[in-house]
Amino acid sequence: GAGVSQSPSNKVTEKGKDVELRCDPISGHTALYWYRQSLGQGLEFLIYFQGNSAPDKSGLPSDRFSAERTGGSVSTLTIQRTQQEDSAVYLCASMRDSGANVLTFGAGSRLTVL
Amino acid sequence: DQQVKQNSPSLSVQEGRISILNCDYTNSMFDYFLWYKKYPAEGPTFLISISSIKDKNEDGRFTVFLNKSAKHLSLHIVPSQPGDSAVYFCATHPVRWGSGNTPLVFGKGTRLSVIA
Numbered sequence: 001g002a003g004v005s006q007s008p009s010n011k012v013t014e015k016g017k018d019v020e021l022r023c024d025p026i027s028g029h030t031a032l033y034w035y036r037q038s039l040g041q042g043l044e045f046l047i048y049f050q051g052n053s054a055p056d057k058s059g060l061p062s063d064r065f066s067a068e069r070t071g072g073s074v075s076t077l078t079i080q081r082t083q084q085e086d087s088a089v090y091l092c093a094s095m096r097d098s099g100a101n102v103l104t105f106g107a108g109s110r111l112t113v114l
Numbered sequence: 115d116q117q118v119k120q121n122s123p124s125l126s127v128q129e130g131r132i133s134i135l136n137c138d139y140t141n142s143m144f145d146y147f148l149w150y151k152k153y154p155a156e157g158p159t160f161l162i163s164i165s166s167i168k169d170k171n172e173d174g175r176f177t178v179f180l181n182k183s184a185k186h187l188s189l190h191i192v193p194s195q196p197g198d199s200a201v202y203f204c205a206t207h208p209v210r211w212g213s214g215n216t217p218l219v220f221g222k223g224t225r226l227s228v229i230a
Contacts, residue, residue, distance in 0.1 A: 033217055042222035091157055105157030
């Protein structure tokens with residue numbers, strides 16, 4: 001597509017439930033990143049994909065967080081047994097290739113855990 | 115431990131005046147810097163960048179200055195317009211450009227309000 005598409009744009013869930021957030025990157029972009037922005041905080045790196053593999057998972061805050069990418073395109077970020085501190089805007093970004101530097105972000109998925 | 119620091123959470127400027135947003139970084143190995151702008155309910159969008167081989171990069175009303183010895187960069191917007199009101203993030207790649215996909219490290223952002 002023309003831009004990075006994320007869904008849902010808004011998700012309200014109860015503590016303890018699992019959620020899935022989806023990212024559809026720009027067509028042809030091989031690198032895909034997940035960040036999150038909690039209230040009053042900057043952009044926190046979570047995980048990055050090059051193609052379908054994730055060379056850098058260092059930012060995932062706990063083992064409740066996982067992500068996958070299939071077909072070198074769509075990625076899903078899954079949060080199991082959500083906690084209130086997981087409430088944040090989850091941002092996905094893609095980049096053309098390893099020679100590029102500029103990330104193009106989606107509008108984000110706002111997650112609220114009650 | 116923050117690698118990129120934006121110490122001013124907010125800044126208010128009158129329309130037509132200059133806005134100066136500041137950013138400090140901790141590691142002299144950082145050599146490529148970017149500024150992103152974010153409006154509410156939208157993702158951040160790339161604004162301007164600078165490589166450490168330069169000390170200034172200009173694009174229209176936006177200029178970024180880099181002071182490597184002080185590990186400091188700043189974004190100047192002149193003249194400021196109400197449409198510039200947004201959150202501005204400073205970011206860097208911790209490795210040399212083109213050598214890998216290390217993730218961008220962002221500051222916490224500065225909210226700029228341009229008052230008409």
